[in-house]
Amino acid sequence: MEYRSQKIAYWYFAAALPLFVLQVVVGLWLAASYTFTIPQSIVNVFPFATARAFHTNLLVLWMLLGFMGGTYYIIPEETKSEIYSTNLAWFQLIALLVTGVTALVGFLFGWTQGRPLLEIPMALDFVVVIGALVFLFNVGMTMLKAKNWTAIQGTLLGGLVFLALLYLFGIPFYRNLVIDWYYWWWVIHLWVEGAWELVTAAIFAFVLMKLTGVERQVVEKWLYVEIGLFLFTGLAGTGHHYYWIGAPRYWLWIGGIFSALEPVPILLMVFDTMHHVKERKEKIVNPLTWTYAIGCAVLHFIGAGVWGFLHTLPQINYYTHGSQVTVSHGHLAFFGAYALLNLMTFYYAMPKLKGIAEYDDRRGKIGFWTMCSSMMIMGLTFGVAGVLQSYIERVLGMGYMVAQGYMRLWMGVTMVAGVFFLGGLLTTVVDLFTLRPAKVQT
Amino acid sequence: MTKKTAFRIFLIGTISSAALFLWATYDTQRQVATLSHVDKLSDQVVAGKRAFQKYNCNDCHTILGFGGYYAPDLTKVVQRVGEEGIRYRLKSPELAFADSPRKMPNQHLSDQEIKDLVAFFSWVGEINNNDWPPQDSKKRLSRGEQMMVAKVGVSPGAAVFQTKGCMNCHSLHGTGGTFGPALDKIGASLSAEEIGKYVRNPKGVNPNAKMPSQKDNLSERELDEVASFLATLK
Structure with missing residues (x-):
C-alpha cells in the first residue's frame, strides 16, 4: 500500500465477501427447490421468486462493491495521488449497503418492481443513482486533480460512467412488454458485456502490469485492442437477446454474426495474459494471485466465450432460449469473468493493505481449486x-x-456440487480475512 | 503495432458497432407498434402487466423466454391452457398443483387482477416473435408429429395427443398433467364421436367444464385423429 486512502478498499472487500457467501447459500435453496417438493405452506410465504431475487441481487451488490473497492485501490497508484475524499467513499459504501439490505428485506414483504434482476423498487433506484453519482464524482475528481492520465484510468472511468448511464434505462415502467425487454437488456447485457468488461479489463490490466512488471506501453496497447473488440462485438451483440421478443427479423442476423465474434476478445485476453506471464520481469512472489489471474482469463473464456457461443446462433437458441442451458452459461460466465476477477483483486490488494509481502496460500489454494472444480x-x-x-x-x-x-x-447433482462450492468459498473468505505471512523457508 | 494504432482500432470498433446498434434501435422502435399490435395494447393489458410485476411472477416464470426457469413459459399460455385454465390456476393454485411436485404460491389475487392478467397474457400471445416457443408452435410441431408417425410407428392421434399440449393437463399411464382427469380408460365410456364433440366445445356438453375448446389449437384433421385414438383406450 503506497497511499493512505487506499485503505478504504479493504472495507468494500470486507462488505462484499459475506454477501457472496449469502448469495451461494440462497443458491443452494434454489437448487433444493428443483430437487425436492417444497410444501405449499412454505411456497406461500417464501416463494422461489423471492429467493431468486435474493440470489441475483446479492450477486450484483457484492460484485459492484468489489469493483468499487478495486477502483479505490487502483486510482491512487495510477494517478499518484490520494483519493479526493475518503469521507465520500465511506458515505457511498454505507448508502449502498443500506439500500441493498433494505431492498432484500423489502423483497420478503413483496416490495418489488417485479422485473427479473431489476426488482429493486423505484424509490431505492434513486438512492442507487445518488450513490453512483457520488462515486463517479469522487473518482473523477481524483483523476482530474492529479492530471496523470493513463489508458487504464480512462477505461475505468469510461466503464463506470457507461455503467451508471445504462442503469437509468432500467428505472421506468414500460407499458409495452416488448419495449420493456428491449431496454431491460440495455442494463443487463450492456452491463455484463459492455460496461463491466471495461471496468474489469482496466482492473485486470492494472493487476497484470503490477504482477508481471511488463511495461505499461505494452499492457495498455493490448487493453485498447481488447476493449475495442469487446465493444465492437458486445454492443451490436445485444441482438442475440432480441430474437424472440417481437423485434424485427434482422436482429437474427445482427445478433447471430456479432455474438459469434464475442469469444475473440476474450481469447485475445487469454493470449496476452499468457504472454505477459511468460515475458514477466518480476519474479512470482505470491503464486496464488497469479493462479487467480490465469484462472480468471481461462474460465472467462470457457464460461462467457465458449458457453455463450454454443447457444447464441438463432438456429440453436430457438430451442435453448430460456432453459437451463442459459443457467449453465450464466453461472460459468459470471464466475469466470467477474467472481474470479474480484477474488483476484482481493488476493492482490488485501495482503498489501495488511502489510504482508508474502502470504501463506495453503488454505487459499484449496479454496480456489474447490470452487473452480x-x-x-x-x-x-x-x-x-x-x-x-x-x-x-x-x-x-x-x-x-x-x-x-x-x-x-441433474438439479440434485448440481445442489451437491453447490455444497462443495460453498465449502470452497468459506475457506477462501476465512483465508482472506485472516491472511498470514508465509513462513520463511529455511 | 503502436499504441496509437491500437487506440484507432478501439475507436473504429466502438463507433461502428454503436452506430449500427443505435440505428437498429431507432428502426425497432418504429416497427414494434406493428409487431406487437400496439392498437390492442389497452389499459387493461397494462393493468395486467402491473399485476404481473406486482406479484413478481417473472422470477419463477419466463415470458418471451426471460425470467425464472422454475415454472412454464407464459408467452403462449392462453393458447396452451385457455383463459379458464389461467383463472383456475391463479385463483386456487393449491388445488391446481395439489399433485404436482412443484407448487405455485397463492397470491390472493382480486377478480379484477385475474381479469387484467388474462388480458395481458392474451395480448402477449399475439406478439409476432418469430414463432417462439417451439413447444407451442403450430408450424414446427406438425413436422415433429409426422416424424413420430413415420419413425416411431404410433398412430397419428397418439402423436397429436403427445405433441399438442393435451398432456399438460391429462395423463396416460401416469405420465402427464394432473389438471384434468387421466384418460387411460376414456374409450370405455365415450365413443370417438362423443370425444370429438367434447374437445370442440367442452362447455356445450358440460357447462361446468374447465377445458378450453381445442378448435383454435388443433386442425379438424387433428381433432378427429385424437378423438379416434382416445376412443381406442379401454
Whole structure:
C-alpha cells in the first residue's frame, strides 16, 4: 500500500465477501427447490421468486462493491495521488449497503418492481443513482486533480460512467412488454458485456502490469485492442437477446454474426495474459494471485466465450432460449469473468493493505481449486439438464413438467456440487480475512 | 503495432458497432407498434402487466423466454391452457398443483387482477416473435408429429395427443398433467364421436367444464385423429 486512502478498499472487500457467501447459500435453496417438493405452506410465504431475487441481487451488490473497492485501490497508484475524499467513499459504501439490505428485506414483504434482476423498487433506484453519482464524482475528481492520465484510468472511468448511464434505462415502467425487454437488456447485457468488461479489463490490466512488471506501453496497447473488440462485438451483440421478443427479423442476423465474434476478445485476453506471464520481469512472489489471474482469463473464456457461443446462433437458441442451458452459461460466465476477477483483486490488494509481502496460500489454494472444480461440474450438470429440457420440452413438445421430471436428478447433482462450492468459498473468505505471512523457508 | 494504432482500432470498433446498434434501435422502435399490435395494447393489458410485476411472477416464470426457469413459459399460455385454465390456476393454485411436485404460491389475487392478467397474457400471445416457443408452435410441431408417425410407428392421434399440449393437463399411464382427469380408460365410456364433440366445445356438453375448446389449437384433421385414438383406450 503506497497511499493512505487506499485503505478504504479493504472495507468494500470486507462488505462484499459475506454477501457472496449469502448469495451461494440462497443458491443452494434454489437448487433444493428443483430437487425436492417444497410444501405449499412454505411456497406461500417464501416463494422461489423471492429467493431468486435474493440470489441475483446479492450477486450484483457484492460484485459492484468489489469493483468499487478495486477502483479505490487502483486510482491512487495510477494517478499518484490520494483519493479526493475518503469521507465520500465511506458515505457511498454505507448508502449502498443500506439500500441493498433494505431492498432484500423489502423483497420478503413483496416490495418489488417485479422485473427479473431489476426488482429493486423505484424509490431505492434513486438512492442507487445518488450513490453512483457520488462515486463517479469522487473518482473523477481524483483523476482530474492529479492530471496523470493513463489508458487504464480512462477505461475505468469510461466503464463506470457507461455503467451508471445504462442503469437509468432500467428505472421506468414500460407499458409495452416488448419495449420493456428491449431496454431491460440495455442494463443487463450492456452491463455484463459492455460496461463491466471495461471496468474489469482496466482492473485486470492494472493487476497484470503490477504482477508481471511488463511495461505499461505494452499492457495498455493490448487493453485498447481488447476493449475495442469487446465493444465492437458486445454492443451490436445485444441482438442475440432480441430474437424472440417481437423485434424485427434482422436482429437474427445482427445478433447471430456479432455474438459469434464475442469469444475473440476474450481469447485475445487469454493470449496476452499468457504472454505477459511468460515475458514477466518480476519474479512470482505470491503464486496464488497469479493462479487467480490465469484462472480468471481461462474460465472467462470457457464460461462467457465458449458457453455463450454454443447457444447464441438463432438456429440453436430457438430451442435453448430460456432453459437451463442459459443457467449453465450464466453461472460459468459470471464466475469466470467477474467472481474470479474480484477474488483476484482481493488476493492482490488485501495482503498489501495488511502489510504482508508474502502470504501463506495453503488454505487459499484449496479454496480456489474447490470452487473452480465444483463450478465446472455445476456448469456441466446445469448444461445436461438444459439439453434434456430443450429436447423433451421444446423438440418433442412433451410438456414442461414432464421435462422437469427428467431433469430433477441433474438439479440434485448440481445442489451437491453447490455444497462443495460453498465449502470452497468459506475457506477462501476465512483465508482472506485472516491472511498470514508465509513462513520463511529455511 | 503502436499504441496509437491500437487506440484507432478501439475507436473504429466502438463507433461502428454503436452506430449500427443505435440505428437498429431507432428502426425497432418504429416497427414494434406493428409487431406487437400496439392498437390492442389497452389499459387493461397494462393493468395486467402491473399485476404481473406486482406479484413478481417473472422470477419463477419466463415470458418471451426471460425470467425464472422454475415454472412454464407464459408467452403462449392462453393458447396452451385457455383463459379458464389461467383463472383456475391463479385463483386456487393449491388445488391446481395439489399433485404436482412443484407448487405455485397463492397470491390472493382480486377478480379484477385475474381479469387484467388474462388480458395481458392474451395480448402477449399475439406478439409476432418469430414463432417462439417451439413447444407451442403450430408450424414446427406438425413436422415433429409426422416424424413420430413415420419413425416411431404410433398412430397419428397418439402423436397429436403427445405433441399438442393435451398432456399438460391429462395423463396416460401416469405420465402427464394432473389438471384434468387421466384418460387411460376414456374409450370405455365415450365413443370417438362423443370425444370429438367434447374437445370442440367442452362447455356445450358440460357447462361446468374447465377445458378450453381445442378448435383454435388443433386442425379438424387433428381433432378427429385424437378423438379416434382416445376412443381406442379401454
